[in-house]
Amino acid sequence: MKSNKIRGIIFDYGGTLDTRGDHWSEVIWDGYQQCGIAIDKPSYRDAYVYGERALAVNPIVTPEFHFIDILREKFQLQLQFLCGCPLFPTGKDDDQRQAQLATHLEMSADEIGDTAMRIATCINDATNALLHENRKVLERLRQAGLPMVLVSNFYGNIRTVLRDAHLDGFFKEIVESAVVGVRKPNPAIFALGVCALDLPASEVLVVGDTYGKDIVPAHQLGCHTIWIKGRQWEDKPADESICDDVITRLEDMLKFVSQNA
Known part of the structure; x- marks a missing residue:
């Protein structure tokens, strides 16, 4: 059973921090x-x-x-x-x-x-402008004392990209598919993020833009989930009831976190 307490957060990168949920x-x-x-x-x-x-x-x-x-x-x-x-x-x-x-x-x-x-x-x-906006959200979460981990399907250079975006100091650990050898939607990549937080999955919130690759596997692990929903690759029906929240801007997650941290 999930805890009502959020003690750590896992973020996706592409589509989550660098767009408004748009594929x-x-x-x-x-x-x-x-x-x-x-x-x-x-x-x-x-x-x-x-x-x-x-x-x-x-x-x-x-x-x-x-x-x-x-x-x-x-x-x-x-x-x-x-x-x-x-x-x-x-x-x-x-x-x-x-x-x-x-x-x-x-x-x-x-x-x-x-x-x-x-x-x-x-x-x-355009991406740099949005990253500047979302950096403020990460700063508020850091000030709230919530540890954060990044879990991303990426090409092996995510640390350079984060450094350029001035986001490299926010994450306790970075789990990158090209480095760890496992890709979303395999829940194992999120399990690595949960382990990095050293928390039960029931106390971890996963924030991602892709229902099938972020929300479903994180839910299977027992994590809380927030779907930042923009334009998708495929217009498929999704069971939004498995999400704790569905948002369109990253800053909208702060209300849920403040109520559950």
Whole structure:
């Protein structure tokens, strides 16, 4: 049985601290629209999936990568996919999906690089503004004496990204999928976060933006959960009754925490 007492918090990173619960595919799609990239959304989504797969299984990102470096690599991979360029191996059907694109782009290698950097700069600036806002929430939680742990599916450079965002001092421990070798939605990655807090799961609150990857596995462990709900990758029905709260801005969690800490 869950305790009513919250004594520690686990945060997701991507989509939770750096967007308002919006899946990063939607954030990037906004960037495409703002920068005038003429592509249909189904083709873009195939390119997005390819880019994530390529980053996951190929040694592209190094621990020294800054966030804007990740964005640049994501966009280059996506644009290469949309332009019909040779692909990195992923073990999936990306070549077939690329061949079946409804629309495609025509860019030179230099144009791909320039366009990728232009979109990356635009999105990085917007992300930094939101991180500044959410840093204030973390500061209030720290002042309340609540230990925090970060649990994230990331590329091996989350510590660099946190340092750039001035968020590196908030977390007792960082559990990163590329380092520990287990990824969400496996509850084991959240179990590592619970262990780092040295608390019973029933006294831990997990805050995440993805129902299937954050809320469900954390609930299975017996943790409290808050879903920061923005635009999702898939519009699937979700049993919100397993959440302690559903919010749209990170600061909205403070009321629940103050009532239960």
